[in-house]
Each structure stands twice: as C-alpha cells, then as structure tokens.
Amino acid sequence: MAAASDSSCKVALCQMTVVEDKATNIAHAREMVKRAVDSGAALVVLPEVFNGPYDTTKFASFAEPVPEVGGAVDEAASPTLAMLAATAKEHGVFLVGGSVAELGQPASEGAAPAVFNTCTVWSPAGELIAKHRKMHLFDIDVPGRITFKESDSLTAGSGLAAFDTPFGRVGVGICYDLRFPQLSALLRHKEDCSVLVFPGAFNTTTGPAHWELLLRARALDNQVFVCACSPARNPDAGYQAYGHSMVVDPWGAVVATTEHDEAIVLADMNVPRAAEVRTNIPISKQVRTDLYTDVEWKGPGRA
Numbered sequence: 001m002a003a004a005s006d007s008s009c010k011v012a013l014c015q016m017t018v019v020e021d022k023a024t025n026i027a028h029a030r031e032m033v034k035r036a037v038d039s040g041a042a043l044v045v046l047p048e049v050f051n052g053p054y055d056t057t058k059f060a061s062f063a064e065p066v067p068e069v070g071g072a073v074d075e076a077a078s079p080t081l082a083m084l085a086a087t088a089k090e091h092g093v094f095l096v097g098g099s100v101a102e103l104g105q106p107a108s109e110g111a112a113p114a115v116f117n118t119c120t121v122w123s124p125a126g127e128l129i130a131k132h133r134k135m136h137l138f139d140i141d142v143p144g145r146i147t148f149k150e151s152d153s154l155t156a157g158s159g160l161a162a163f164d165t166p167f168g169r170v171g172v173g174i175c176y177d178l179r180f181p182q183l184s185a186l187l188r189h190k191e192d193c194s195v196l197v198f199p200g201a202f203n204t205t206t207g208p209a210h211w212e213l214l215l216r217a218r219a220l221d222n223q224v225f226v227c228a229c230s231p232a233r234n235p236d237a238g239y240q241a242y243g244h245s246m247v248v249d250p251w252g253a254v255v256a257t258t259e260h261d262e263a264i265v266l267a268d269m270n271v272p273r274a275a276e277v278r279t280n281i282p283i284s285k286q287v288r289t290d291l292y293t294d295v296e297w298k299g300p301g302r303a
Ligand SMILES: O=C(O)CCC(=O)C(=O)O
Pocket: 048, 137, 138, 174, 175, 176, 177, 179, 200, 201, 202, 203, 206, 207, 210
C-alpha cells in the first residue's frame, strides 16, 4: 500500500475516457488505477458509470448485481466489481469504484428488476466496505440545452455510505447528490466524515455553471475535503462530460483539477486541516438547529 500517514493521504482521481465497450472500460480502469498507485495514491477514485455509456437506454444492459457490504462478488455476473475488488487488493489501496448500474430486485412480482446507480468502495484487502445507491436521480429539463431523466430507467437509493481509513472517515455521494446540501450535511454530522467523495459526470451545460461552485460550497459548508471524479470528454459519446475532476480543501480552495481530457488528478490531503478550519470558524457550534425545524419544502407534489 502506498504510504499514508495517520493524517494525510494522497488521493488520485482517474478521469478516464469511457467508451461503449464494457471490457475495454474495465481494462482501462484497471490500468489507470495502477498508474494512480504508481504515483503514490492511497485513495483512488473512478468516475460515475465508468464501465459503459451514460445513457438511460443502456444502463440495464450494462447492469451487474452488487453484493451487500462485506459480501462476495459473483465474478461471472459482475466482471466490473471483480476487477475493482482484485485491483484494490493487488495494490493495497482504498478504491472508490466510481459507479456502475446495479441490477437489483424487482420492486414487485413480475416487474422488471430495479436498476440503481451504485458506488462501491473497496478496502486494501479487496473487501466491499461501502455501497451508495445514488439518492437523487438526475432529472432535469433545460430547454434547448439538456434534458435528462435518469428516473426513466433508474431507481433511487436511500442509505448513507461512509467508511473508515487511517486518515479519516470518508463519505460518498454520486453526481446530482451534490446539489442536495442535506446529504453532505448528514455525511458530515451524522457519519462524522472529514472527506466526501463524489464520482460524477456533469455536462457541458451545467458543468461550467455549477460544478466547481457546488464542490466548493459542499467543502465550505461542511468544512471537509471534497473529491469529485468525472469521466473525460469523449467526442464520440452521446453525453458530453464536463471533466474538471477536482479536489477542494475544507477552506473551499481548489487544490487540484484538470480540463476535460483524460488525466489523473493528484492531491495531498492533510485531513487534520478539516478540524483546524472547524476550530477557526466554528459554525457547527454556532448552528441554530433550534430554528430550522419548520422548513416547508416547496415544489410539485409537495403540499
Ligand atoms: O447536476 C447536474 O447538473 C449534473 C448531474 C449529473 O450529470 C448526474 O447526476 O449524473
């Protein structure tokens, strides 16, 4: 395992090019993780839906069963997960396996199996130590720019995912989950995380406008490191990823990033910096939880 002291850690975000062919993506991810480890990373992150196209009509055909935390991978049915487990173990690193379409159980008898957008996290021993099903599905309509409806083919998850490392506790969300400060706040205040990791795939409309702003906002309002890993932009793909994988520190500063081409983004995270910022600006002690209980969330379908 690459050197990771008790407090600091080198993180690598593998901004890989994703193509239509699953086996090619699996092999490419394995090779990028190896390169990340060769650069000294102890925590390696892959992008959202890294084993196939980001396309609601294709998720089901790329989907694989995902075991529960601590469970064994069915290597024949889940070649992507088998690679993640083996690669984490081979290199002795924590591996946040981007996300894959997860083949779940049918919601009712006779229904099609539910498909989730699921992030798996692997320990240096190759064990599945956390699993996050995307909680907020990416359904947006910006006329003339982008319309996307994950809920056409995906089911939302509802659990929190976090895992312990020698350098601190790490929480996980996926892409659109970033837009919901409540999830990050739960990871910080309920799960006690100092690092949040988001595999994500923003696009060329919302990416330039919101990606960095959201990452820096989540870092600042929770006083945590935020690491977000995108696929590279593939000109041949139907969905044009924004790229710009990024690490933000608890002060809200961007400490490492890139453009939209394939790259490995590396950053040293000095995790005790989170505690230092929390002492300097003690918002978690000053927060007026007594005043926020009556928020009435507005929107269609809500009273
Ligand atoms: O929130 C956005 O603008 C992009 C979200 C997205 O691409 C996703 O959730 O996969």
